[in-house]
Amino acid sequence: MSDMRQMDRREFVKLLGGGIVVVVNLGPLTLFNSRDPLDFQRGYPEDINAYLHIAEDGKVTLFSGKIEMGQGVMTSLTQMAAEDLGVSLETIHIVMGDTDRCPWDMGTFGSLTTRMFGPAVRAAAARARLVLTDLASERLGVARDALKVEDGVVFVEADRSRRVSYGELARGQEITHTVDEEAVLRAVEEFKVMGDSPERLDGYDKMTGAAKFAGDIRLPGMLYARILRPPAHGARLTRVDTSAAEAMPGITVVNQGGLVATLASDPEKAEKALNLIEADYELPTPSVDTESIFDHLVAAAPAPNTTEREGDLEAGRAQCAQEFEATYYNAYVAHAPIEPHTAVAELKDGKMTVWSSTQGPFSQQRTIAREIGYDAGDVRVITPYVGGGFGGKVSGRQAVEAARLAVITGAPVQVAWTRAEEFFYDSFRPAAVLKVASGIDGDGKIKLWDYQVYGAGSRGSGVFYDIPNRSVRVYGEWGRAPEGLHPFAVGPWRAPAANSNRFAAEQQIDIMAAAVGIDPLEFRLLNTTDERMLAVLRKAAEVYGWEAATAPRRGGRGRGLACGIDAETYVALVADVTVDPATGHVQVDRVVCVQDMGLVVNPDGARMQMEGCIAMGLGYAFGEEIRFEGGKILDSNFGTYKLARFSWMPKIETAFVSNDALPPKGGGEPAIINVGAVVANAIFDATGARVYRLPMTADRVLAAIRST
Amino acid sequence: MSETIRFILNGSPVTLDTEADRTLLWVLRTDLELTGAKYGCGAGLCGSCTVVVDGAAVRSCLTSLGGVEGKDVTTIEGLAQSGELHPLQEAFRKLGGFQCGYCTPGMIMNAYALLLKGPSPGRDAIVQGMESNLCRCSAYTRIVEAIETAAAELGGSHE
Ligand code: FES
Ligand code: FES
Numbered sequence: 089m090s091d092m093r094q095m096d097r098r099e100f101v102k103l104l105g106g107g108i109v110v111v112v113n114l115g116p117l118t119l120f121n122s123r124d125p126l127d128f129q130r131g132y133p134e135d136i137n138a139y140l141h142i143a144e145d146g147k148v149t150l151f152s153g154k155i156e157m158g159q160g161v162m163t164s165l166t167q168m169a170a171e172d173l174g175v176s177l178e179t180i181h182i183v184m185g186d187t188d189r190c191p192w193d194m195g196t197f198g199s200l201t202t203r204m205f206g207p208a209v210r211a212a213a214a215r216a217r218l219v220l221t222d223l224a225s226e227r228l229g230v231a232r233d234a235l236k237v238e239d240g241v242v243f244v245e246a247d248r249s250r251r252v253s254y255g256e257l258a259r260g261q262e263i264t265h266t267v268d269e270e271a272v273l274r275a276v277e278e279f280k281v282m283g284d285s286p287e288r289l290d291g292y293d294k295m296t297g298a299a300k301f302a303g304d305i306r307l308p309g310m311l312y313a314r315i316l317r318p319p320a321h322g323a324r325l326t327r328v329d330t331s332a333a334e335a336m337p338g339i340t341v342v343n344q345g346g347l348v349a350t351l352a353s354d355p356e357k358a359e360k361a362l363n364l365i366e367a368d369y370e371l372p373t374p375s376v377d378t379e380s381i382f383d384h385l386v387a388a389a390p391a392p393n394t395t396e397r398e399g400d401l402e403a404g405r406a407q408c409a410q411e412f413e414a415t416y417y418n419a420y421v422a423h424a425p426i427e428p429h430t431a432v433a434e435l436k437d438g439k440m441t442v443w444s445s446t447q448g449p450f451s452q453q454r455t456i457a458r459e460i461g462y463d464a465g466d467v468r469v470i471t472p473y474v475g476g477g478f479g480g481k482v483s484g485r486q487a488v489e490a491a492r493l494a495v496i497t498g499a500p501v502q503v504a505w506t507r508a509e510e511f512f513y514d515s516f517r518p519a520a521v522l523k524v525a526s527g528i529d530g531d532g533k534i535k536l537w538d539y540q541v542y543g544a545g546s547r548g549s550g551v552f553y554d555i556p557n558r559s560v561r562v563y564g565e566w567g568r569a570p571e572g573l574h575p576f577a578v579g580p581w582r583a584p585a586a587n588s589n590r591f592a593a594e595q596q597i598d599i600m601a602a603a604v605g606i607d608p609l610e611f612r613l614l615n616t617t618d619e620r621m622l623a624v625l626r627k628a629a630e631v632y633g634w635e636a637a638t639a640p641r642r643g644g645r646g647r648g649l650a651c652g653i654d655a656e657t658y659v660a661l662v663a664d665v666t667v668d669p670a671t672g673h674v675q676v677d678r679v680v681c682v683q684d685m686g687l688v689v690n691p692d693g694a695r696m697q698m699e700g701c702i703a704m705g706l707g708y709a710f711g712e713e714i715r716f717e718g719g720k721i722l723d724s725n726f727g728t729y730k731l732a733r734f735s736w737m738p739k740i741e742t743a744f745v746s747n748d749a750l751p752p753k754g755g756g757e758p759a760i761i762n763v764g765a766v767v768a769n770a771i772f773d774a775t776g777a778r779v780y781r782l783p784m785t786a787d788r789v790l791a792a793i794r795s796t
Numbered sequence: 797m798s799e800t801i802r803f804i805l806n807g808s809p810v811t812l813d814t815e816a817d818r819t820l821l822w823v824l825r826t827d828l829e830l831t832g833a834k835y836g837c838g839a840g841l842c843g844s845c846t847v848v849v850d851g852a853a854v855r856s857c858l859t860s861l862g863g864v865e866g867k868d869v870t871t872i873e874g875l876a877q878s879g880e881l882h883p884l885q886e887a888f889r890k891l892g893g894f895q896c897g898y899c900t901p902g903m904i905m906n907a908y909a910l911l912l913k914g915p916s917p918g919r920d921a922i923v924q925g926m927e928s929n930l931c932r933c934s935a936y937t938r939i940v941e942a943i944e945t946a947a948a949e950l951g952g953s954h955e
Contacts, residue, residue: 291889295881298832696935704932733928736936
């Protein structure tokens, strides 16, 4: 460690008002390595990922750039710190997602928080405890081994009256310590199940309405803005007349650099003024729509990236007794958090502060700075509670709009998107076409897997079945789609691409099992030797009470099975459905979900995520589909865009394959990846009909039934 | 045109001089700074703005201020009594009937009105009564459990 850094640290702890600071510094091997040059400007030591501060009054604060959007990390991170530091949960205060107070972070997504961040927090807490115990041993004149820690107090085990509190120990200190990669890896190894699921720290405030989301921030003189929106993506504004809006009392009208907005002290008034604005647009001729998009995706796709290649497809064909070819389709879907994108921006003494509903405060800080021409150091993003993200709250459009309007008007400004704006500017999960050719030999062994995915991307397309001849070709990743492939923005949506890939792959597996007359579970067990997969499949079968039977059994009731790997977590699902043959309506009666997610830090939290995944997954399985004509989005509210709701809910049972030797793996996404597939397989069992297109609306199910 | 509008809000009388055609949701959230009721759709389709007026759940995004003149309005802020959570709030919290918490005020208020109507609804009645409230985090099953638990605890003594 260089002297320079040491000095930085001293300064740093002084800045915090003394006490003890333990910083986490992870090397380039971990996922937080993409350092941001801004760190240098903020006067932070340049290499910090998180830090823990024990103040002179004994208060403990954990600073993390992560944000809380419902996944419960506020509680799980605090819980981990409390455990290793030896203090009660209430003693620790956590500051999250504030770019001025927290060290840089890449953003909260991809089920990474607990998996990657947890061990770091634990290592920091363990180190702090060590430092404090050393200080106590000096102070009390007792060897460290003779000391114990309980609730933030160090005492002599043999004589409890000889004690000193963390606060007393921190007083007058200016100590910094660093835990590095090695310490963190050690923490990973020692990571024990906490077993215990404490009540959520954000629970009370979320029950009483006191919890603040970005739209709940109130500043003196704040104006509510409404912004003029084009009727379609790609539309060009040719004429705008704001005179009628300007004539309204109490209204500020902005028309600058393509941003046309009305602002007032009451959002409804701003809305009324916005409606008075006349605007003409030049619209591009729509080239694709909800139905023609699939041909377009195949025709316009970029060259494939071969992500898996094994054996020889031709040789594989020769070994097959039966071959199967199918094409599967998936729609664009919206993130549709109930909280639309919202931001409040305030400019004060040359500093721009933005309260934003975002999954990436630090990337937003940079975007805002760039767009308003400020130094990033003069922009602060604060993240209040976020009302759901699912990968959709990454870009910072609304925050930039609020910041621009605050600069222009000089007043604090709130931009809160309407539901229609939310549907318009969302970065949708891309539509997808999946072409699969596969084959089995006379013993039911899969010999051929020729898999092509267009539009969605590679996640979830990996083959864990033992197939000697296989090829997986990915035509375009969602994050790198060429211009013109999609008619609007696309982006990550809870386990991006995996929902499409599993829908195709796990149905294809079932098709083969049915053709060869083998029970779907048996068929999977026969075709994989992956121990973790075998374990989740067996456990799911056990929890469900699986009895061997070949699908389809027909009769309107059926069960399905599907499995997969996501974020290094193994997951298997079994579902029961009832299908109404007259209407095509499908009711899911029961879902069993089993995960091997490595060490489970907070079992109840993990179950909650699994249940949420399954419930949300039913939305994309049955209802969710963005309909469009070129850049025009036809769905603007929940009346036509169907989310899962109460009556759709099955009985959900969750279980784990315990695997404590493995560090924690992702929990926020894996359970959603198979929901489409498991339901489709159950519909097949119930009716003998295959549904190849998501969402499986009643009409589509009915059409499939009628065509069998 | 401004007029004087009076109603009872969380047990206390409120007088406002403003336009009667303004939407209750925005009056609550701006003039009265009660930000518990949330905007989710503005069209009566999600329920996150739900408040209780004279014992019935209403979508405050579709209710005019004039419509509550002389009535009794309860919002999520009025449910806990001197810091003590209502059994519904307690059950939502304990049983994890929330994730991001954005739909939660609307869910709880809708459930509150449901239990006012019939203190011990069965599971089906709960599902039916809650059907038009959306939770994107999809905490649905735990929300139903929370309502069942609270109903059992209230044991018909709900008010
Ligand atoms: S905001 Fe009122 S029902 Fe959605
Ligand atoms: S808890 Fe997030 S929308 Fe319901």
